[in-house]
Amino acid sequence: MTRAPKIRPRMNPPRTGRVVAHFGKKWAVEEEAGRIYLCHPLRRSQEPCVGDRVHWEAADAQHGRILEVLPRDTLLTRPGRGGKTRPAAANVSQVLVVLAPEPPYDLLLVDQYLVVNENRGIDTRLLFNKSDLLTKASRRGVDANLAPYRDLYPLLFISAETGEGMETLKATLKDKISMLAGQSGVGKSSLLKNLLPDLDVRIGGLSDGTRRGRHTTTSAMLFHLPGGGDLIDTPGVAIFGLADIDSRQLAEGYKEFRPFISYCRFNDCRHVDDLGCAVREGVEKGEISRARYRRYLKLLEKLPRIS
Template sequence: MAKQKLTQNQKRRIHSNNAKALDRHRRQAKNQIDWQENMLGETQDGVVVTRYSMHADVEDARGEVFRCNLRRTLSGVVVGDCVVWRKGHEKLQGVSGVIEAVKPRQNELSRPDYYDGLKVMASNIDLIVIVSAVLPTLSLNIIDRYLVICETANIPALIVLNKIDLLSDEARQQAEEQLKIYRNIGYQTLMISAETGENMKKLTALLAQGTSIFVGQSGVGKSSLVNRILPEVNAQTGDVSQTSGLGQHTTTSSRLYHLPQGGNLIDSPGIREFGLWHLDAEQITKGYREFQDFLGMCKFRDCKHLNDPQCALREAVEQGKIHPVRFDNYHRLISSKNEEKSHRHFTT
């Protein structure tokens, strides 16, 4: 395949990003402590509760938290990881120990990065909470993007519609009908208001069942929800931009919080756009759970599920077995995936 030509702007961005990465690695090496055997205690188990660029906070079995370096052989340590670490006999440069190894993950949530490839955001998750809002608009296409990621990672999803206090009775009924599309195919949905507290007890009851993570576009109220659930955290909140309708990024590092009613909540940096270019068309197709009963039944093996003759998916839509909104969103995701892939800022 011929290489795509990069624009001068793309070349400048790549050069700038590489320079920043090199500077970051140099600073990390400078601040890295060369822990010797005689400086460390016995190995013990822990959980990563906060991840910074050069360090990680590890919680031990007693619930105490220690800032740790990472062994240079380790890469990709994320919040939620179960790790093996060693505490130093004394604190050095504000660091208490070192992470030696990461235990096998139950699962992981990843997102594509234009420069660094696929980046793991968090691990060992029991529930992904997809947060949407009524402003600037409820986007089922965005919800479907996240659901494809959930299905690919094999992690259960909860669809939450926030800011329902801003809805009229008629608009609330319309939102209920939209969410019914997802309830009919087995997803849990919940309409809440971080402002008034409506249905917040139902949300916290679901969060108490394990380790959850909030995902969603900026401005949908993820930080406001954290503030409501954990007032002492006082997470930053950002208003929706008056000009673009997009929220401002507010969270800067991923953290795991223990909830008073039980369970854990991972609060991760806001994601404005969740790309799917790392997934192929087959993976996206399998990410639609209601398609499963009809896959492999099309007349042609290379069916694109558009105007192909005897397409089982299209026939299922016509028979009311697949909702047309979901089917339309599926083709929009396939189309946008191809566009995202063609606009990546590196050669292929």
């Protein structure tokens, strides 16, 4: 006689929520009413990440389990074990790349951010923070360096110290899920505190609500902005690595290359020394920034050899 398969009983009716933090092997899920539960995923094959919309069920007043990760609009990944990638942040609608006069900004890193975002379908804005530290002469230098980007991406000069551009920034964040990215020291933490005056209270409340200590390591957190919209804070720049990018995607990630790529003689043109390369011709004619093209070549060297 064949035994009937065991059916896992439902603890409670499934609910819809959003993952707002990741603590070790568990995820903090916020229900629609705003209460937070510490949950573990039912299926190992579908790993949640901050920003995910999920179906979940409560086990008690503080814990539950994630039944299903709902379809994602966008996904950023980070390196995992064995050369694989893991989800890091989902449903991000825009990334705000933060630059500053100190430390000196790295435009190669900026281009890497942009390439990843272009391939993930995520809008990008450039924020030049600490604008109060610029003199007239240094401002001219910054304007010259960033000139190739002005026709490609919105650029906003801001200062958490003087308030320059902050109201425009808040309007940009309204009703979107945003993320700050940039080198260490460019002032992301100061911006976060300016946008979220009660940041420490929110972190403390999240930690208390999930029964975790305030100093427990978390890979990312999602905060609700007072004026509307959400902001994901994630440490490091690993999620903007080139692990999942091949040479074709790298070239497509340079927006100004796209009108030229289709005119290259060969479909597998790498835009280096290939015969009949329309991109390189565009550089020679001044239609593509030579500085951006040189950074493309440097990023191309960083790609895995299989690409």
